Amino acid sequence: MRLSRAFVPTTKETPKDAVLPSHIYLVRGGFISQVASGIYNFLPLGKRVLDKVRAIVKEELDKAGCQEVQLGFVTPCELWQESGRFGKYGKELLRFKDRKENCFVLGPTHEEMMVDLVRGRVTSYKQLPLNLYQINLKFRDEARPRFGLLRGREFVMKDGYSFHADEADMKREYDLMERTYRKIFSRIGLDFRAVEADVGAIGGSASKEFMVLAKSGEDTIAICTECDYAANVEAAKRQKPKAPEPAPEFSNFEPFYTPGLKSIEELSEFFKVDPYYFVKAVAKKAIYDDEEKIVLFFLRGSDELQEIKAQNAVGANELVDVSEEELENAGIVPGFIAPYEQECMIVLDEDLRGAKGLICGGNRKDYHLIGADLSHFDDALFADIAEVKEGDLCPRCGAVIHLTKGIEVGHIFQLGTRYSAAMKATFLDKEGKAKPFVMGTYGIGVSRLVAAAIEQNHDDRGCIWPKAIAPYMVDIIISNIKESEQLEFGEELYEALQKEGVEVVLDDRADRFGPKIKDFELIGYPVGVIVGKGLKEGKVQLVDRKTLEKKDVAKEEALQEILEMLS
C-alpha cells in the first residue's frame, strides 16, 4: 500500500474523551472512528487487524474440529421467550418491530438461535459431538459503554456452542477448547492467564475466563506467585488465613461501651486489637424473582465482602445496597450489628466457623460485645463470601497470592442442559430414549482483542503491534520524495518485499521526515525502513518499533535484514 493513496487519517491531537491508550492510539492512528456511543467504524488499518485476529481464531478452531456458521444478527423474539430470557435480559436487549409488527431483537449472544438450528436436525447420539461457532456482530445496549473497543455496544465476537451426549464428553470438549484458546491467545502474542471464574447469569457448572494482563483491566484476578493457580476474585478461593499474634484475651462475654465507634479501623485502634479479631457486618438487600429481603453478611474485620460470592451464597438474582432507614425499620442497629438474635437471614464467612474470642456489634447503639463465640452457630449458615486479597494464601499450594488486573477476552462454560432442556432440544440415545443435549459454550471478544493487544503493547508514542496481528509488517519511509534516488530505492525495496510476500507500506507522501516517523511510531508497524540521507553512502536505516533501536545497513542487504527481523 502506498500511503500517498491510503485512507489512514492519523491525528496529532488526542480525541477529547479517550482515556485509555488503546482508545487514544486506535483513534489517533486511524484504525477506528466513533459513530455513536459504543459503536465504531473500522477503517482500513483497523479492519486489517480485526481480520487477522479473526483468521487466527478461525484457523485454530477449525483445527480443533469446530465448524463455522453464520447466524442471523436479527433474531425473532419468540426464541427469547421460549428460553425465558426475553424478560430477564432486560434493557440490554435491543428490541424493535418490522413493518408487519413482528418483534425482533439484535442478537447479544446466540444460545437460542444455535439450539434452534440444531434441534430437529441433530436427532441421534451418532451425530454427536458437534461444535459450531460463528464470528459475527453482537449488540448489547449497555448502560454505559466506554473505553473505545473495550466496552462497546456493537462488537465482534466469536461464539461457539458444543452439543454432547453426556457430561463426560462435554468436559472433554471443554478441555479441548481451553487448549485451543491458549493457542489462539499465544499466537496473537498476548500475555494472558486462564482463570477460574464465576458462571454468572449464563449458568452452568464451571467456567474459565481468559484474561489479558493489563493495568487498565476492569477485572481483578488473583494469581499464585508459586503455582499456576489463577482465579477471578469473583470466584477466587484461599487457605484459611493465619491468625495474627497476639490473640486478645477476654475473660467474659459482655457488652462494652464504644461511643460513636463504628468502623473497624476506629475499633481496632480503640481496643488495640487486630482487625482479624472483629466481626464485621455487611447488610444487603437480596433480590429474587418474586421477593426481596435483607441479608446480613458477617466477616472478619480484616476481610471484605465479595458480592458475587455472597450473591451465589444466598441464591439471589442481585444484591443491592440497603439504607440505614430500611435497616432501622427492620429492627437492626446500623454500625452495631451482631450475628446474634437477628430475625433476618444471616450468612457467616467460612473463616469464622468455630471462631472464638472476638469482638462484634452489640445490637445496641454505642455498644460492642467482647469475647464473642461463634462455635455454636449452625453449619448451614456458613459460606465462602470473603474477597481474596493481596497476601492471602493460595488454596492449592499455600504460597502468597498476588492481585492483578485483566481484560476478559475469552470465557468458556460447561453449560449442561439449561438451554436444551428449556427449548426441548433432544436426541435419542443408544437405548432410544430422548435426552436433552449436554452443552458447552465458548466466547472470544474479537474486537475487544484488538484493543486489549494495544493496552498490553504500547508506549508513549503509540501502538506496538504484535507481529501476528500488525496491519502491515514494514513501513518504508522515503525521507524526501524529491530526491529521486531515495524514491527509486524505496520503490525497489517495496516491490522486493511484496515479492517475498511481506505486507508492506510505502510512505511516499510529500511530507517531511518528521510526520512520517511520527506516523510510523503511532501506527506501530513492527519494522520501519528509513530511506534518507544515508543512501548517499549506500545505507538505509532499519527501525525496530518495539525497542526504537535503529541500525544502519547497506542497501543491498536491507531486504535480507528485514526478513530476519520479521522471522
Add this chain to the structure above:
RNA sequence: CGGGGUGUGGCGCAGCCUGGUUAGCGUGCUACCUUGGGGUGGUAGAGGUCGCGGGUUCAAAUCCCGCCACUCCGACCA
C-alpha cells in the same frame, strides 16, 4: 438507572457570567514560495444552520423552558 459535565468550521478550544458591528484562536485542508532526519517558516484562500425546538427582547452563540446527543463518576454488565 442515580449524580455531574459538555455540545461553536474536519479536529481541539475561546467567546456565554454582564445580549449589541463581519463569531475568534490553534491545528488540519487548498495554492504558491521556503525548508528537507523528529509534526519547518511565510503569504494568500476555502470552510460555521453556534446540537434541536420553543420563549423573552428592537436585538440571542450569549438569558429562560423543553428535548436530543455525547461524556465522566457510580450502579449494572451472557
